[in-house]
Amino acid sequence: xxxxxxxxxxxxxxxxxxxxxxxxxxxxxxxxNDGCVIARxxxxxxxxxxxxxxxxxxxxxxxxxxxxxxxxNFGLYGDMSSRVMSILFTYTPKMEIYSIDEAxxxxxxxxxxxxxxxxxxxxxxxxxxxxxPVSVGFxxxxxxxxxxxxxxxxxxxxxxxxxxxxxxxxxxKALKWLGVEDVWGIGKQHSKKLIYLxxxxxxxxxxxxxxxxxxxxxxxxxxxxxxxQGERTLELEDLKNKQSIATTRSFDRxxxxxxxxxxxxxxxxxxxxxxxxxxKSCCQAMMVFIHTNFHREDLAQCSKNIVLKLPYPTSSSSExxxxxxxxxxxxxxxxxxxxxxxxxxxxxxPALPNQLNLFEHSNPKHKALMKAIDRINxxxxxxxxxxxxxxxxxxxxxxxxxxSPHYTTRLDEIMIIKAD
DNA sequence: TCTGGGGTCCTAGGGCGA
DNA sequence: TCTGTCGCCCTAGGACCC
Numbered sequence: 001x002x003x004x005x006x007x008x009x010x011x012x013x014x015x016x017x018x019x020x021x022x023x024x025x026x027x028x029x030x031x032x033n034d035g036c037v038i039a040r041x042x043x044x045x046x047x048x049x050x051x052x053x054x055x056x057x058x059x060x061x062x063x064x065x066x067x068x069x070x071x072x073n074f075g076l077y078g079d080m081s082s083r084v085m086s087i088l089f090t091y092t093p094k095m096e097i098y099s100i101d102e103a104x105x106x107x108x109x110x111x112x113x114x115x116x117x118x119x120x121x122x123x124x125x126x127x128x129x130x131x132x133p134v135s136v137g138f139x140x141x142x143x144x145x146x147x148x149x150x151x152x153x154x155x156x157x158x159x160x161x162x163x164x165x166x167x168x169x170x171x172x173k174a175l176k177w178l179g180v181e182d183v184w185g186i187g188k189q190h191s192k193k194l195i196y197l198x199x200x201x202x203x204x205x206x207x208x209x210x211x212x213x214x215x216x217x218x219x220x221x222x223x224x225x226x227x228x229q230g231e232r233t234l235e236l237e238d239l240k241n242k243q244s245i246a247t248t249r250s251f252d253r254x255x256x257x258x259x260x261x262x263x264x265x266x267x268x269x270x271x272x273x274x275x276x277x278x279x280k281s282c283c284q285a286m287m288v289f290i291h292t293n294f295h296r297e298d299l300a301q302c303s304k305n306i307v308l309k310l311p312y313p314t315s316s317s318s319e320x321x322x323x324x325x326x327x328x329x330x331x332x333x334x335x336x337x338x339x340x341x342x343x344x345x346x347x348x349x350p351a352l353p354n355q356l357n358l359f360e361h362s363n364p365k366h367k368a369l370m371k372a373i374d375r376i377n378x379x380x381x382x383x384x385x386x387x388x389x390x391x392x393x394x395x396x397x398x399x400x401x402x403x404s405p406h407y408t409t410r411l412d413e414i415m416i417i418k419a420d
Numbered sequence: 421t422c423t424g425g426g427g428t429c430c431t432a433g434g435g436c437g438a
Numbered sequence: 439t440c441t442g443t444c445g446c447c448c449t450a451g452g453a454c455c456c
Contacts, residue, residue, distance in 0.1 A: 031424035038424070054423040072424085099456045187454050218430055220454080246426055295423055307449095342425090399422085 010101035011039035017131035119162035143227035248342025269324035282313035284347035288327035293339035304331035316366035
């Protein structure tokens with residue numbers, strides 16, 4: 001039996017933990033640069049504010065209904081997530097952290113336990129331990145656990161936030177209730193096509209022939225059908241090193257000069273390198289891209305990218321910065337207003353058994369240097385040591401006008417309670 | 421004026437060597 | 439030496455997830 005534990009409106013709930021005065025009030029959390037809505041409390045959803053909506057389109061609604069708006073505070077959310085996960089981990093060691101706000105737990109062999117009760121306990125413990133409300137769905141497969149979780153979340157009064165799909169009758173009933181567009185693994189494109197063909201529910205979907213599904217939705221669709229039929233095709237996945245590491249950003253304004261873009265791209269490469277060293281890997285290829293603002297039809301558009309095969313595997317910030325600079329120089333075209341750029345590291349290999357290229361290889365001195373930089377940045381806060389090509393004044397700061405304090409990760413922002 | 425960021429997996433199709 | 443076929447590998451693009 002699998003359980004899927006999912007935090008309710010996670011980012012909004014994190015903000016509420018430290019602002020209990022906002023309970024019952026509408027909250028939205030915005031993406032980087034305060035661009036789009038990326039999380040909403042139930043009250044904000046009820047106001048019809050859609051996911052992914054540009055914030056400036058809904059400014060009026062925010063003001064009219066006194067919606068509390070937050071800039072994304074990923075430091076806080078990451079820390080709250082690890083607290084939730086560490087509590088869940090006490091229930092079973094067989095756990096897969098699927099995303100920042102959800103985890104699959106394997107309860108095979110728990111036949112003598114009352115899982116419904118265990119789910120209620122888990123929910124209570126996470127809520128009292130972290131302040132984050134969660135929903136729990138139990139089912140025999142991962143895809144069905146997703147469905148069960150959906151039910152728990154949708155009907156909290158009836159389920160108490162925990163739903164246990166333990167019979168064929170419940171499975172069929174759930175699949176007949178669930179819209180095909182809400183099935184995990186069926187996205188926008190496929191659901192549009194399916195609905196057009198009269199396939200409206202998850203139950204309709206599993207009536208389709210294997211041949212049709214394989215042809216139109218590949219083996220992924222077929223696996224999903226099996227899972228919804230109760231046949232286990234997906235197991236818990238081990239924590240794996242990333243196969244690609246990206247840092248990409250939209251800018252606060254248009255960039256026109258190569259010098260300005262250089263600084264940004266080098267900083268992205270340095271951030272990627274830090275992530276790379278964290279997982280003890282090196283990369284052998286790098287993609288750099290730049291593009292203009294697609295939403296500005298009045299301006300000339302330009303989108304360029306390049307993949308560099310590196311002459312040797314490396315995780316050195318200064319070497320990756322050098323390659324990023326070279327790559328940018330090769331794609332930069334003068335005369336455009338650039339709005340976004342990014343660096344993506346690819347072809348990632350473990351750091352230890354680096355094969356030395358006969359003619360060129362990573363500077364061995366960099367290994368010790370990077371270790372020292374990582375240590376200093378870990379002890380004294382991020383961005384304390386920068387490359388000369390980076391901007392120490394950080395003039396490119398993201399727009400984050402509604403940022404809450406980092407209550408749990410920065411001593412100088414910790415909450416102070418004054419007694420009268 | 422203002423529209424995010426970071427990932428994974430699968431398939432089709434072309435290049436290329438046996 | 440030339441040509442056809444097969445299978446492997448790589449890449450781009452599309453679909454999905456949060």
